[in-house]
Amino acid sequence: MTYTLNSEATHDWENHDSAVPINFVVSKVVPVGGQLFSIGGGLRYWVDSTENGPEGFGARLIITALLPK
Secondary structure (H helix, E strand, O other): OEEEEEEOOEEEOOOOEEEEEEEEEEEEEEEEOOEEEEEEEEEEEEEEOOOOOOOEEEEEEEEEEEOOO
């Protein structure tokens, strides 16, 4: 299991406006039919947002195929 907590802040220098989400994601590597996948999901909360940007909570789902060299 992997636990991730991160932020992806952006800033508009001309309009002096910021967007700051905080993300929490949990993922795990699992075999599906002989192929390895990293499957995860998490929550996002917008601490600050642009005037017409997103607000409150959001969700994300992540599926990544892990291919050998």
